[in-house]
Amino acid sequence: MPTTTRRRVLQTAGLGGAMALAGCTVGSLTTEDVQTSPLALQTEEELDEAKPVDVDRIAADPRDIPAPITRSSPATVEVELETREVVAEVEPGVTFTYMTFDGQVPGPLVRTRVGDTVDLTIRNPEDSSMVHNVDFHAARGPGGGAEATNVAPGEEAHLRFKVTYPGAFIYHCAVANVDYHISSGMFGLILVEPEEGLPPVDHEFYLGQHELYTNGTTGQKGHHEFDFERMAMEDPTYVLMNGEKYAITPDNYAEMNVRTGETARIFYGVGGPNLFSSFHPIGSVWDEVWEQGALASEPMRYVQTTPVLPGSACVATMSFPVPGDFKLVDHALSRVARKGALAVVSAEGPENPDIFDPME
Template sequence: MCGTSARLLQASTSAFVLVAFVGEGVGAVAVAGCLSTTNTGQISVDSVATPGSLTGALPVDVDRIAADPTAIPGPIMRTTPETVVVELETRELVAEVEPGVTFTYMTFDNQIPGPFIRTRVGDTVDLTVTNHPDNSMPHNIDLHSVRGPGGGAEDTMVMPGETKRITFKVTYPGLFVYHCAVPNLDYHISAGMFGAILVEPEEGLPPVDHEFYLGQHELYTTGETGEQGHHEFDFEAMAREDATYVLINGEKYAIGPQGYNDMQMTVGETARVYFAVGGPNLLSSFHPIGSVWDEVYPQGAIGSDPHRFVQTTPVLPGSAVIAILSAPVPGPIKLVDHALSRVARKGCLAAIDVQGEEDPEIYDPEPAQG
């Protein structure tokens, strides 16, 4: 990565090898998605996958399944409740997990995580859920911000081509997960059907320079990590909780200078990160490599006092966190699940690209000889 976070290297088997520098302090190297042992001239890459067990990669329906982490409605400035209209469409789409690896995802509005919904306490949400006619399965939505049967799941169950509408009032503040909740809900969540709804307190939220929205989930497939071809879903692996990939925003190492460089900051700025864990099974140990969380609202509970200067915060499956950080020096801030094999081998990393002047009083990579 060396300043940009990653390189795609062409291996001798025509497979892609992603070399990601995700170590802390010493800049250790993590290698994922390898099909053979190859010497790149700089690093030896060991095999983690056995090719040949999958069909070829399928044509993709969308070029990008990863949600843009900056695509967030702006802070609510009004002081009175209103009706917030939300329209969601469920889609089953083939997309790449990483180059040469395809999977049939399930989504809200063609992205993972689903759209960020922003409300304030007292608002009424007018929600419409449509199941695209090309889909093959029923879908629905359970919102953890809803006081009502199944979080709305029972009344939003839609077969392909159907539409359902409900309204509900948001009565308590926080960041809450929503997800599909059909009988095979673990499969649908794993395949990407989750997102977050923010309910701001009546007084609003403190100002920050940036807001970012990310979601973690795991994929269970019939292939090995990095094995080229089309990966089908593996129910037995899911029952064992043996994930093939652990992903942030649905793609391996997607968000950052190594991929979609959406999250950018300048030295001296602050950012509020909204982070949802769909799961369906794995807890995230959410950590910013190269920084610290200045404030954390565990489980998205913004009605409670924040924790201060937190290194790693646990986020349960089906829960969320609001975490604030600052950037006093330049360099990438790598957001990871600190169960680090998930980073090094299964794809769980996003990065904020921080640009600006260095401050040797805080961090000096080349101190003068004393």
């Protein structure tokens, strides 16, 4: 067993703060605890220095969603996607070369209604190193459009398809080594509203979860390269919401903000490529959940934790009768405390002791 260094002790002890952030607690860690922990059994490769970043932020803004559809007849929805390979920070001091749609993770949310025609243009810049494409789970046709949208560097392709069934559906790159491309960030959601539309809410937010497999350990400074062997073992370095560790939280991008008494709808996609999410709101429940994003079905009510499979999605609503930070997590909690799977909705407003009284 490799010798436990002071640096590793401090790295492991620092996990206590992340666990507390998730609404849990851990006891104090001793050197003996660390030596017998799984983290101590990992050997750290020497990594290259962190690379200069191409973008300051890889995390998609969870508020950046097209407005609900109010029209009563089908239309043609023009969609443009650019496949971008960019260096960005997973967390401070840790860089990785992501593959993305439009330079963000997850890719842009595409909003349609049943009967619409999607008119897609996909472009791959000349400075890309790989061929890319896109497979829409909302499209009926070979490969969900993947075969028709293969684009080498410097090329563009076009595809038209009609959306004929409602729901929230994943789209993703589907070239050879599809798991590598999805893990590196190439997935997003296409929403197909039912003809009657969706019930009104005060806020809508968009999140996506995926795993990142690298040749480094979680939090190790430097530039992380993709690790195919680690992916084959389904042992991720990070499990991320919106592409960065703890991206959508008060300490990072504090963008999911509501008032007490308001409601929010969450569009949540899991790119994977391997792990399913046990999606749970700490301090609340999902008031409604359309599992698998199946908007043609009746929602489940007052659900504590809903499974979201890799390559699938859910649509969930929540309400905020009291103020505070409501943590959205994968309830496989080691992924929260140690690998980054956390987002936070912050509610401001008056206390409501009839509902919740901390007795301070």
